[in-house]
Amino acid sequence: xxxxxxxxxxxxxxxxxxxxxxxxxxxxxxxxxxxxxxxxxxxxxxxxxxxxxxxxxxxxxxxxxxxxxxxxxxxxxxxxxxxxxxxxxxxxxxxxxxxxxxxxxxxxxxxxxxxxxxxxxxxxxxxxxxxxxxxxxxxxxxxxxxxxxxxxxxxxxxxxxxxxxxxxxxxxxxxxxxxxxxx
Numbered sequence: 001x002x003x004x005x006x007x008x009x010x011x012x013x014x015x016x017x018x019x020x021x022x023x024x025x026x027x028x029x030x031x032x033x034x035x036x037x038x039x040x041x042x043x044x045x046x047x048x049x050x051x052x053x054x055x056x057x058x059x060x061x062x063x064x065x066x067x068x069x070x071x072x073x074x075x076x077x078x079x080x081x082x083x084x085x086x087x088x089x090x091x092x093x094x095x096x097x098x099x100x101x102x103x104x105x106x107x108x109x110x111x112x113x114x115x116x117x118x119x120x121x122x123x124x125x126x127x128x129x130x131x132x133x134x135x136x137x138x139x140x141x142x143x144x145x146x147x148x149x150x151x152x153x154x155x156x157x158x159x160x161x162x163x164x165x166x167x168x169x170x171x172x173x174x175x176x177x178x179x180x181x182x183x
Contacts, residue, residue: 001171002121002171003126005171006115006130008167012145012164015143016143018098018102018105020151037099038099038139039139042106043135045112046115046132047131050127054116064120067116069179071116071117072179076169078168079169079172080165080169083165102139111131115127
């Protein structure tokens with residue numbers, strides 16, 4: 001369930017909304033190469049967190065169980081943030097801000113916590129692969145939506161975002177449950 005939470009947390013609908021905000025300000029630009037830049041940066045940040053996560057928990061003197069509960073709470077807050085993002089547009093005029101906005105979404109504190117939780121459950125390799133795949137899937141689906149539909153289906157995109165956010169809450173509750181049951 002934790003790996004599924006990682007995929008849901010990256011919510012491709014939000015990625016599409018960020019991209020649409022950029023294209024609204026600069027309709028002449030398609031910036032498909034930006035996908036690669038964002039993917040590399042986000043995957044690198046998630047991978048580094050996976051590698052240092054357990055050491056960080058030891059330095060903070062946090063048990064795995066306590067961390068899972070805290071990660072679950074972070075995931076639930078992130079899900080509510082994605083759910084309540086109704087009508088908020090993104091006005092991004094520069095490609096740099098597009099990269100920053102998407103990377104910050106994909107490597108939110110909740111995503112980093114879930115990456116470490118996956119490492120605690122399934123190991124380093126699985127956590128890195130899950131993080132990289134989640135980044136690639138979210139970017140691909142978000143950008144594919146922009147290419148296929150543009151702004152025409154923004155109402156549907158809003159509902160997709162809400163449904164994914166609601167499903168993410170289940171993942172957060174599951175993380176809390178895992179932490180509580182481990183105590």
